[in-house]
Amino acid sequence: MIEPFTVPFMGRALAELALLALICGPVSVFVFARRLSFVSDALTHTVFPGVVIGFLAGGIEGIVVGALVAGVVTAVVLTLLSRGGALSDDASTAVVLTAMFSIGVVLVSRRSSYTADLTSFLFGRILTVTPRQIAETAVLAVVILGLLLFSARALIFRTFDPAGAAAAGFRVAWLDLLLNIIVALVVVAAVRAVGTILVVALLIVPAAAARMLTTRLSLMAVIGTVLILVAAYGGLLASWTASVDYGISLTSASAVVLLLVLAYLLLLPLGALRSRHNRGRIVSDARRSPHELVG
Amino acid sequence: MNWWDDALHRATAEVLLAGALAGLVGVHVVLRRLSFFTMALTHATFPGVVAASIIGVNIVIGGVVAGAIVALGVAALSRHRSQNTAAATGVMLSGGFALGAGLVATQSGFSRDLTSFLVGSILTVSPQDLVTTAVALVVVAAVLLVCARPLRYTGFDRAGAQAAGFATGVWDVVLLLVIQVAVVTIVPAIGTILALALIVAPAAAARQWSHRLSIITALAVTLGALSGLGGLYASSRWDVAAGASITLTATAILALSTVLARLVRSRPTATARLRAFPA
Amino acid sequence: MDDVAVADAAVRFTEVSVGYHGTPVLTDVNLELVPGQRLALIGPNGAGKSTLIKSILGLVPVLAGTSTVLGRTPAQARARTGYVPQTDSLDADFPVTAGQVVMMGRYRRIGWWRPTRNADRRAVHEALDRLGLADHARTHFGVLSGGQRQRVLLARAIAAEPRLLLLDEPFNGVDAVSQEAIVSVLRELSAVGTTLVLSTHDLTVAHELADAVCVLNGRQWAVGPPDETLTADTLRRAYGGHAVELRDGRTVLVEP
Numbered sequence A: 001m002i003e004p005f006t007v008p009f010m011g012r013a014l015a016e017l018a019l020l021a022l023i024c025g026p027v028s029v030f031v032f033a034r035r036l037s038f039v040s041d042a043l044t045h046t047v048f049p050g051v052v053i054g055f056l057a058g059g060i061e062g063i064v065v066g067a068l069v070a071g072v073v074t075a076v077v078l079t080l081l082s083r084g085g086a087l088s089d090d091a092s093t094a095v096v097l098t099a100m101f102s103i104g105v106v107l108v109s110r111r112s113s114y115t116a117d118l119t120s121f122l123f124g125r126i127l128t129v130t131p132r133q134i135a136e137t138a139v140l141a142v143v144i145l146g147l148l149l150f151s152a153r154a155l156i157f158r159t160f161d162p163a164g165a166a167a168a169g170f171r172v173a174w175l176d177l178l179l180n181i182i183v184a185l186v187v188v189a190a191v192r193a194v195g196t197i198l199v200v201a202l203l204i205v206p207a208a209a210a211r212m213l214t215t216r217l218s219l220m221a222v223i224g225t226v227l228i229l230v231a232a233y234g235g236l237l238a239s240w241t242a243s244v245d246y247g248i249s250l251t252s253a254s255a256v257v258l259l260l261v262l263a264y265l266l267l268l269p270l271g272a273l274r275s276r277h278n279r280g281r282i283v284s285d286a287r288r289s290p291h292e293l294v295g
Numbered sequence B: 001m002n003w004w005d006d007a008l009h010r011a012t013a014e015v016l017l018a019g020a021l022a023g024l025v026g027v028h029v030v031l032r033r034l035s036f037f038t039m040a041l042t043h044a045t046f047p048g049v050v051a052a053s054i055i056g057v058n059i060v061i062g063g064v065v066a067g068a069i070v071a072l073g074v075a076a077l078s079r080h081r082s083q084n085t086a087a088a089t090g091v092m093l094s095g096g097f098a099l100g101a102g103l104v105a106t107q108s109g110f111s112r113d114l115t116s117f118l119v120g121s122i123l124t125v126s127p128q129d130l131v132t133t134a135v136a137l138v139v140v141a142a143v144l145l146v147c148a149r150p151l152r153y154t155g156f157d158r159a160g161a162q163a164a165g166f167a168t169g170v171w172d173v174v175l176l177l178v179i180q181v182a183v184v185t186i187v188p189a190i191g192t193i194l195a196l197a198l199i200v201a202p203a204a205a206a207r208q209w210s211h212r213l214s215i216i217t218a219l220a221v222t223l224g225a226l227s228g229l230g231g232l233y234a235s236s237r238w239d240v241a242a243g244a245s246i247t248l249t250a251t252a253i254l255a256l257s258t259v260l261a262r263l264v265r266s267r268p269t270a271t272a273r274l275r276a277f278p279a
Numbered sequence C: 001m002d003d004v005a006v007a008d009a010a011v012r013f014t015e016v017s018v019g020y021h022g023t024p025v026l027t028d029v030n031l032e033l034v035p036g037q038r039l040a041l042i043g044p045n046g047a048g049k050s051t052l053i054k055s056i057l058g059l060v061p062v063l064a065g066t067s068t069v070l071g072r073t074p075a076q077a078r079a080r081t082g083y084v085p086q087t088d089s090l091d092a093d094f095p096v097t098a099g100q101v102v103m104m105g106r107y108r109r110i111g112w113w114r115p116t117r118n119a120d121r122r123a124v125h126e127a128l129d130r131l132g133l134a135d136h137a138r139t140h141f142g143v144l145s146g147g148q149r150q151r152v153l154l155a156r157a158i159a160a161e162p163r164l165l166l167l168d169e170p171f172n173g174v175d176a177v178s179q180e181a182i183v184s185v186l187r188e189l190s191a192v193g194t195t196l197v198l199s200t201h202d203l204t205v206a207h208e209l210a211d212a213v214c215v216l217n218g219r220q221w222a223v224g225p226p227d228e229t230l231t232a233d234t235l236r237r238a239y240g241g242h243a244v245e246l247r248d249g250r251t252v253l254v255e256p
Helices: A008-031 A035-085 A089-109 A112-124 A131-160 A162-167 A172-210 A217-245 A252-277 B009-030 B035-056 B061-078 B085-106 B110-119 B127-146 B148-156 B156-165 B167-188 B192-207 B213-238 B242-266 B268-274 C049-056 C073-079 C098-104 C120-130 C146-159 C174-191 C203-207 C232-239
Strands: C011-020 C023-033 C040-042 C060-070 C081-084 C164-168 C193-199 C212-216 C218-224 C244-245 C250-254
Touching: A008 A035, A008 A131, A008 A172, A008 A217, A008 A252, A008 B061, A035 A089, A035 A172, A035 B035, A035 B085, A089 B035, A089 B192, A089 B242, A112 A172, A112 B110, A131 B061, A131 B242, A162 A172, A162 C244, A172 A217, A172 A252, A172 B085, A217 A252, A217 B061, A217 C232, A252 B085, B009 B035, B009 B127, B009 B148, B009 B192, B009 B242, B009 C011, B035 B085, B035 B167, B035 B192, B061 B085, B061 B167, B061 B192, B085 C193, B110 B167, B110 B192, B127 B148, B148 B167, B148 C098, B156 B167, B156 C081, B167 B192, B167 B242, B192 B213, B192 B242, B268 C218, C011 C049, C023 C049, C023 C060, C023 C164, C023 C212, C040 C203, C049 C060, C049 C193, C060 C120, C073 C081, C073 C146, C081 C120, C081 C146, C081 C174, C120 C146, C146 C164, C146 C174, C174 C203, C193 C203, C212 C232, C218 C232
Parallel strands: C040 C193, C040 C212, C081 C164, C164 C193
Antiparallel strands: C011 C023, C011 C060, C212 C218, C244 C250
């Protein structure tokens, strides 16, 4: 069970995912509580043009810088649009997402290795992670965790009581921007190694699954991290076993996501039991309709 | 030579039909704030399409089945007390996409298929695809017309609609299935991710110009078809992926519309009539 | 048209508990309303006023006790029950005109796909006219004021010609002109035999408009004529202690 990970590239893949687990557990809690799933999904797509431009301008080295710039630009644009009120939040997110992604596609579609580029953006290259990439992820992880620690209290306040937070002197707009930038940084840290599909899953699924077990935010973050670690280990092992022993090509990123989703589905009945247990609480029906898919 | 034998002619007809279809359902997507759900649908039809092509049935059927599972899955998950709909949608999106990607990876010729799924391949549209799109357009238009009243009531006032005896849950599913038929039809032409733009942008632009659903719909259909046409032209002119240029055209139309609407609205005479967000 | 006998109760709830997911929100409800009666539901936020209204509509299940509305089960009676929801539960940005909203009241009669007839258009016009909004038929609902929106929703309920009309906080955020228009239409409806149930925070309105009051907070604390139920004692119990002041012997003001 440990043996595959003694192979250097498997060990590095696991190390990279462990670092991501550390940051995605806590960040996903905010994504869940603030209903930022769509924004997260958007950020994973909008860094694409940044990746392409970064690569064209500075080769491999340029990718992180390009992604960083694109991520921060999107975070700012999404924050501004959601406050401008010209369009509803979800429509503006959709338009920014598709427009930025299209710019990336236009840029790559003029190159010959078009399809390969797009595929690696989606799936990442977790099995070819270099020590240098791990170092970059570690630096970003420290920055992200630092930002979170520094702002957690304000972010939580803003999440549950925006009016109260504003009244208490917090700048709600800046807090929203900060959270969007934190999510963008996670995407930048993760996207090259693990690809967009896995990043979206890491940002959304852990907290949603952990929520079945607890309502405490700190505990949700810890459970989220543990879930990612377990799914990372299991997913890498499954994809290794599938290809070495059975000759089936199972992409590691897909295996990890599917395990995470499986964990979510397995926890569903537990969540149902819990909520039946606490049935003294009255929950409003207001958010039940697909009307408010983004909210 | 038959007019339909030219790939560019077929592509032109396809973008017109797909743009109109996207505009038609887009109005409801925008009004009911279903963009993220639509995004999840476009991604989650992916495993259905792949599975259908592996076992050799029509990919539209595969897409519709997968989409129906997602629609019902999101509805079921978000009834769960501890889950919000956004999270449930996100889970379905990432799960569905990972499953599809995993399935594709087991096949050879993987990246090509995947790419054409992501960004579409408008120039390989067959006459049969055109017929499919045309039929989907007629069916969707007919359903939206016949069901206009319950959809309007449910969208405007859910509690009132229930009290008036409409089964709002059933009408939600009707709407979701309509959106899904449109998504499955449009995706092969312009791709998973970019289909969302053609659905949302023209409708969002149309929304800025009227408070009458009929006018908004007509405008959205027109703008959708225009986006398709303009994008196709840009694509052949500058040799870029058609899905991307269609998306950028639709975005440009929306941006232009937003600026114009602001300008018109800032004129005092028009303020009262066009004010979208009263205090 | 099988008419309910005039003597029959419009609403009869006996020892009723209502709630969601098997959890009661409101218990011990005993109501008996004759046609034309005007009942006000009084209680603090979260007292169960909206839940009770939805249970009369058959949208929230009755967990215990017996309930009949217009001589049938609440769900069966829904066809002849009108409902005016709280305005903030609506999507005011949705592209509908005031006239289209009022036409919604006719949907049940027309069927959900058949074309509208002259009678329907006339009913819509009359309903808008009664509430002083005849000029606003083609105005977007979203640009109307809070009071005008509330009047449109009442017009929609009237257009359906209900025998029982339920109103959830009809005076919230409503200007004086609109309030007056609403009150006078409600009186007219009651005079021709329509039974009214409305929830409100406003004890003055309850006193003035209702001929019966039901004080709620998790359970039914009192029901009866306003003078007997809107007493300092009852309200203090329902609202929890000190939140009540007495003024000129009769009117009771509640300060949150």
